Amino acid sequence: MAQAQTLSRNQQIVLDIIEKAKGPLKAYSILYNVQKKGINAPQQIYRALDKLIEMGKIHKIESKNAFVACRSSDCEISKATAFSICESCEKVDEVSDAKLSKYLSSFNHKKGMKFKRFNLEFFGLCKKCK
Amino acid sequence: MAQAQTLSRNQQIVLDIIEKAKGPLKAYSILYNVQKKGINAPQQIYRALDKLIEMGKIHKIESKNAFVACRSSDCEISKATAFSICESCEKVDEVSDAKLSKYLSSFNHKKGMKFKRFNLEFFGLCKKCK
DNA sequence: ATCATGGTGTTATAATATAACGTTTGTTAT
DNA sequence: ATAACAAACGTTATATTATAACACCATGAT
Ligand SMILES: [Zn+2]
Ligand SMILES: [Zn+2]
Ligand SMILES: [Zn+2]
Ligand SMILES: [Zn+2]
Numbered sequence: 621m622a623q624a625q626t627l628s629r630n631q632q633i634v635l636d637i638i639e640k641a642k643g644p645l646k647a648y649s650i651l652y653n654v655q656k657k658g659i660n661a662p663q664q665i666y667r668a669l670d671k672l673i674e675m676g677k678i679h680k681i682e683s684k685n686a687f688v689a690c691r692s693s694d695c696e697i698s699k700a701t702a703f704s705i706c707e708s709c710e711k712v713d714e715v716s717d718a719k720l721s722k723y724l725s726s727f728n729h730k731k732g733m734k735f736k737r738f739n740l741e742f743f744g745l746c747k748k749c750k
Numbered sequence: 751m752a753q754a755q756t757l758s759r760n761q762q763i764v765l766d767i768i769e770k771a772k773g774p775l776k777a778y779s780i781l782y783n784v785q786k787k788g789i790n791a792p793q794q795i796y797r798a799l800d801k802l803i804e805m806g807k808i809h810k811i812e813s814k815n816a817f818v819a820c821r822s823s824d825c826e827i828s829k830a831t832a833f834s835i836c837e838s839c840e841k842v843d844e845v846s847d848a849k850l851s852k853y854l855s856s857f858n859h860k861k862g863m864k865f866k867r868f869n870l871e872f873f874g875l876c877k878k879c880k
Numbered sequence: 881a882t883c884a885t886g887g888t889g890t891t892a893t894a895a896t897a898t899a900a901c902g903t904t905t906g907t908t909a910t
Numbered sequence: 911a912t913a914a915c916a917a918a919c920g921t922t923a924t925a926t927t928a929t930a931a932c933a934c935c936a937t938g939a940t
Contacts (some may be wrong), residue, residue, distance in 0.1 A: 628887060629887090630887080646926085646927085647927070647928080648927070658889095659889095660889075660890080661891085662927080662928070662929085663888095663889080663891095663928090663929080664888075664890095666927090666929075667887080667888085671886095671887095682812035682813045682871070683869065685896095685927065704859045704863050704865070706863070707866075713859070713861060723853065724870075724872075727850065727872070729834050729845060729872070730847075731843060731876075731877060732877040733834050733836070733874055733875070733876050733880075734874050734875065734880060735834070735873065735874040736837075736873055736874045737872070737874065738870060738872045738873065739870070739871050739873075740869070740870045740871075741812070741868065741869050741870075742854075742859070742863070742865040742867070742868045743865065743866055743867040743868065744863055744866045744867065745863070745864065745866075746861075746862075746863050747861060747862040747863060750864060758917085758918055758919085759919090760918075761918090776895085776896085777895095778895070788920095789920095790920080790921080791920070791922085792897070792898085793897090793899090793919090793920080793922095794919075794920075796896095796897065796898075797918075798918095801917095801918090815897095815927095
């Protein structure tokens with residue numbers, strides 16, 4: 621629930637370019653790519669990115685400071701995300717595995733912490749590169 | 751195999767301060783804390799951090815751009831790391847759970863990717879904060 | 881109409897990280 | 911011991927990533 625579903629102009633522009641991309645995009649690379657559309661400042665990009673993440677439309681790949689479109693449906697509003705990252709060609713795929721997601725969602729720390737969210741990044745070589 | 755086990759002066763200084771810290775430290779905060787010891791430039795910190803990570807003495811918390819000392823033995827040379835992160839007080843704990851580690855280490859992507867390494871970050875409220 | 885909310889545009893600046901260069905130190909091989 | 915090599919060092923400069931702050935505008939609710 622809760623997401624307005626209707627994107628603002630800037631949000632739509634940023635989402636479009638991330639969705640069209642073959643791999644993760646960095647904030648400033650997005651910026652350079654949308655300057656023709658009248659977006660001139662980092663703030664405009666970061667604001668759109670923040671909202672898109674909130675909505676679950678995109679995810680941040682933390683180890684790369686880069687952003688990908690969500691291709692899954694299991695990661696409800698970015699509460700449970702997993703990615704595979706090729707260390708050679710930089711390819712990133714969203715790992716969508718119900719068992720894994722369930723396993724991690726129900727994992728609880730011995731120390732008594734109850735988790736709301738997790739992010740998992742796998743590193744290795746993709747099919748092509750190995 | 752392979753790690754020299756013997757730390758250089760700068761590496762030792764940086765490791766000491768990270769080990770003494772109660773929580774994750776940022777690179778520049780480390781820098782400010784060691785200027786009295788004659789370390790003046792970010793490069794010196796980042797070089798030490800890189801080596802310490804390679805050796806498995808510390809880990810980077812990617813979502814916070816901060817560094818913690820390794821408190822575990824299961825994460826052999828940082829190939830398999832997991833952390834719990836409190837979103838309120840910023841407390842970070844290394845999650846050391848043999849089952850979890852085994853499960854993830856043997857996880858393979860359907861797409862044919864074989865993983866070498868993973869990093870997992872859980873978010874929630876710690877015992878104190880919940 | 882006034883208020884609150886959320887989005888926009890802009891300027892400036894903070895925070896994080898790396899490049900490049902030459903020097904020094906420690907280890908290994910002859 | 912000394913030459914050769916690798917690793918660590920110190921330094922200056924710069925690149926990259928991200929946020930602060932402020933004024934403006936549109937929408938919808940009271
Ligand atoms: Zn997703
Ligand atoms: Zn690849
Ligand atoms: Zn560890
Ligand atoms: Zn807490």
